[in-house]
Amino acid sequence: MNAKKQDHAALSEIFNKDEERVNWHDETLWWVRQKRDKAAFGVPEWEALRETASAIKHHTLSNLHDYLTTFEQKAVENGIVVHWAAGAKEHNDIVLSLLNKAGTNKMMKSKSMLTEELHLNEFLKEQGIETIDTDLGERIVQLLEEPPSHIVLPAIHRKKEEIGALFHIHLGTPEGNADPKLLTYAARLNMRDVFLTRKVALTGVNFAIAETGEFVVCTNEGNADMGAHLADIHIASMGIEKLIPQRDHLAVFLRLLTRSATGQPITTYSSHFKTPRKGKEIHIIIVDNGRSVQLGREDFRASLKCIRCGACMNTCPVYRRSGGHSYHNSIAGPIGAILAPNLDMKEYADLPFASTLCGSCSNVCPVKIDIHQQLYKWRQIIVQEGYATPAKKAAMSGMNFVLSNPGVFRAAGKAGRWVLRHAPYIAANKFDPWYKHRELPQAPKASFNEWYRKNREQHE
Amino acid sequence: MNVALFIPCYVDQFYPQVGIATLELLEKLGVTVSYPIKQTCCGQPMANSGFEHLTGDCNSLFINNFSAFDYIVCPSGSCTLHVKEHLHDDKNKSAAKDIRSKIYELTEFLTDVLHVTSLSASFSHKVSMHQACHGQRGLHLSQMTELVAPPYSKPGRLLSMVKGLELVTLDRADECCGFGGTFCVAEEAVSAKMGIDRVADHVKNGTEYITSVDMSCLMHLEGILRRQKSNVQIKHIAEILNAG
């Protein structure tokens, strides 16, 4: 895709060149985090709900095979066609064949992070198929020819003025007008034609219910429903981890999902799809794409509990200041950083290091994924698999030598302090990333150890 | 009570006054404290960088230094958490387990073991708390804003015992400062921005001293304050609890 690959640190540095945008991005997402707090604190049993959701997902993942086959059986009984796809190619080929069968080269699509992961839009474009994203945020990034930077708020890295300018070009809104109401209205008008004329609609799936064979799609704009109800063929793409055993379990997940995502009590539309109407078709494509490998990694299995609420991104102090694109992966932020190395450890070796391990993500997560612990564990694996730079390896074995030999440690510490006291310019130069925005610590004459030897009785 | 002091490597080298304050404070409270002089580091800098497999020697050294004591007290939430979660020794599993169970961060030792209810300290200044993440979310020294749960703060309670001290509240009670070990240099742009934003919150709310249970966060914030030529200073919580 991009000619020269840049890592998270380099991409963040670029994002940080525009401090005003960083501040705005940080404050907007912090505001969403605060809305989440308000909504969560309105539910006294919030922590019990999180625990329950986590347990249901744990149980489902432990019995995934059974629930998948039950779901398939029930869905087929309901008149839904079920397809299985091992990876991106299989999934995208299935979509293409359905479009061919319908005799159309146009598709509409509501929000689906899975199809971002599988690069469906690019694939269909190469095949001469025009796809229109009907979710407003997704439509914006599609017109910008950019990937989404957030799983719930795809265009959060763009300000309304930029969207005004974009719509002026593509939808003919008045130049210089950035009124969100007007822009949304223009998008709606433009979308109406799409809804009325396209025969095939693709949606994501938030929850697939094993006992009934139905699935639930949550949106705020109603665009998934408009598409699915007006088209002849509704294709729903879902990862194997979207299952929950019973319809009753929605009472847990629907209460958590949107409160965690945006602070709303529930999404405007939580639509259940079970049986196709007369003369219409519903197809479900159940996708693995690396999930079964992740399921086999004991330390990382819990990452499959994710319900894609985005709360871990909104709370992440790094994400808020580095922007979603710095993660160079379809899913950004803390959850992206633990999912991506499973797909390509070399390509995403930088992501688990793009964190201070502050732990905020794990504690907002509605399904209690131990995200920051998994980041730590990925670091160990990435290093052991040989994806650390040689310079880092050398530095670390040097550090080990110093820290495991008390005599060397004291001598090195003394030398280091001597440099800082007498020739700080050696350390404080523009090549030292610490010094760019921070002064170095002032070195004292004596270390605590030296002080102690002079002032207290010694213990070996 | 047989108590050993663990002074993290960077505190030993750059902030000896924090080690001294910790020692004096514990002595004032009637504790006999030993400081094993062959100690170096908990191994966290390597482990957090993905090199936990290199920390074996460091861990053995730690066990040799500290096995003989009933309690290990450390004025750093981060180092304490690292030992609690990651100190292992394949040749000496039970000794490692024993170490993990008896290490305490200073304020939790004062609160949970010594049950301190009053202090003789006085510090007549406006002070704001930087909630160091590992102490807060890892050791549960205080409640985090993410959880729907009643608030509490062990370091906060201790600060409320200090005469003359006025505790300043922040806009964002527990946002990370961006230090993060090697993160502070490997991800310089974001780390520095996080630190700058943190400092701004403290300054805006009129603090004179930023305090914390972790000196590493304070080292990072101090670097920024000094670059900005700010009058606001940093002080480790041990220095305040031992003041006056």
Ligand code: SF4
């Ligand atoms: S990891 Fe948790 S917080 Fe993050 S998107 Fe998934 S469910 Fe939400």
